[in-house]
Amino acid sequence: MRLSNKFLQSYRGTATLPQYDRATVAPGILHIGVGAFHRAHQAVYIDSLLKKSPEWGLIGVSMQNANTRDALAPQDGLYSVGIREAGDMSVRVIGSLMSIQQGGDAAIAAISDPRIRLITLTVTEKGYVNVGNINALGQTLVAGLAARAQNGAPPISILSCDNLPDNGARTKALVVATAQLQAPEILRYLEQSVSFPSSMVDRITPATNDTDRIDIQTMTGFEDAWPVITEPFSQWVIEDKFAAERPDFQSVGAEVVDDLAPFESMKLRLLNGAHTTMATLGPMLDCKYVSEAALDPDLAALIERTAKTEVFPTLTQPNDELNSYWLSLMERFRNTSMQHALAQIAQDSSQKVPVRLVPPIIENMNAGRPAPGLTLAIAGWIASIRQAERQGKQIFDPNAQILKNIANLSVTEMIAFLCAPGAQLDTLREMEAVQRDLAKHVGSIESNGARSTIQQTLSEL
Known part of the structure; x- marks a missing residue:
């Protein structure tokens, strides 16, 4: 039978069910960008919160397509999270999504709703980039905030959960710039009644495939049109900068801190940087998944030596903490139960490389330290573009x-x-030595192959 509220009333299977009465939940959070990551991460934290705080239910809005809405609407917004580790899987049904709506108009209406006190975002890096002079996210947020100001609704916070440094400030800059053009009358309202805290999120979430759906159904006895698959690890670190009341995030395992920057840099440069390195170079070594790349002796050595010699020196945490974090990352990368496709990570690399790989190169070069590993990672991206076009x-x-x-x-x-x-x-435009090294690495990949180039770079690390 298909997962639904009615089905759960008589369910006696192995899946863990919501520990609250969904009928008592009221909307308090709007989430824009209801993809797999949101459903494996923020929605799970909120699901845990609703047992004691039912006023923080989620309204979801998809801006790109209606696939998630169409899959979950017949399920009353319910879906399952399969947690894979060492060949085993546990399943939990999530009930925090009260509804999933579609398009900018739905988002604008939800933003203006006085019951909504928090907006969370997962729109990926490209969601913050203008297309021409237009940014759809900025226009939607400003239109909704203008309606909210006109309605006299209470203050609200907008919490970005995307992999961008200082994502709160990035969101604020986008909203203010859009308001200056589209609705200058709300600039004072933005200053007085809207805050933009940053956050750092972490949970590896591969794309769901048909095998996952079959495994979920076989294990639980119910049909779920769009489950999500993830790992046991989950982390959410949030800047304590809210315009009004906020959920009790700490009670469900999230961290609320005054200074997010150290957490953000560590995750972006170590986890996301390694991911991008594996995504660009791994396919050239016939690796399809992260676990295969992390178990390849040459590529594993490259990401580890790059982390310890080029990234660690740019971070503020003590080395023992960084080493512990790195060990946990490698364990997660090598989880063969997770089929995290390198092709999925490689998408939108033009938005990821400048954030994940370029800043530590610049910091190393300014400190008089070479960065051959990070440079090779960018060269891998360039070589992969050239290869894709030729093929x-x-x-x-x-x-x-x-x-x-x-x-x-x-x-x-x-x-x-x-x-x-x-x-x-463009931030490397004055660094001629880095550009020469990029050209050397790309030329070597094209002439000698990725493995030979990685091995040569390892001799320099």
Whole structure:
């Protein structure tokens, strides 16, 4: 039978069910971007919270397509989370999503609802980028906040949960810039009644496939059109900067801190940086999943030595804490129960590389330290674009057309283009030594192969 409120009333299977009466839940949070990660992360924390705080139910809005809404509406918003580890899986049914709606108008209506006191976002890096002079997220938020101000609704906080440094400030800048053009009359309201805390989120969540659906149904006895699969580990660190009341996040395992920057940098540069390195170089070594890449002796050595010699020195945590974190990362990467596709991670790399890999290169170079491992990771991305274009493969990236147009240039010309002002690697435009190393690595990958190039770089680390 299909998962639903009615079905749960008589369910006696192995899945863990919501520990509260869904009929008593009231909306308090709007989430924009109801993808797999949100459903494996924030919605799970909120599900745990609703037992004692039913006033913080979730309203979800999908901005891109109606797939999630259409899959979960017949299930009353219910879905299952399968947690995989060492060949085993446990399943939990999540009930925190009260409804999933579609499109900007639905988001605007929810923002103006006085019951909503918190907006959370997972729109990915590209959601913050203008298309032309337009940013759909900014326009939606400003339109909703303008309606909210007009309605006299109470203060509200907007909490970005995307993998961006200082994502709260990034969201605020987007909203203020849009308001200046679209609704300057609400600028004072934004200053007085809206806050933009940052957050750091972490839980590896691969795309769901048909095997996952079958495994869930076999184990639980119910049909779920769109479950999510994830790992046991989960972390949510939130800046304590709210305009009004907030959920008691600490009571369900999240951390609320005054200074988010150390957590943010550690995760972006170590976990996400390693992910991007494996995603660009791994397929050249015939690796399809993160676990395969992390078990490849050369690639594993590269990400570990790069982390310890090039990334650790740019972070503020003591080395014993960083070493402990790195050991836990490698254990998570090598979880063979998780089929986390490298192709999934490689999508939108033009938005990820400048955030995950470029800043520690700059900090190393300014400190007089070379960064061959990080440079090779970026070279892997460049080489993968060139390879995809030669082989006629699709590039999944918001800048795909630009990347295709430059992929057939010479290596040095392509790197010069990427490092030009306003381009993806423009912060490296003054670093000629880095550009030369990028060209050397790309040339080596194309002439000698990725494995030989990795082995040569390991001799320099």
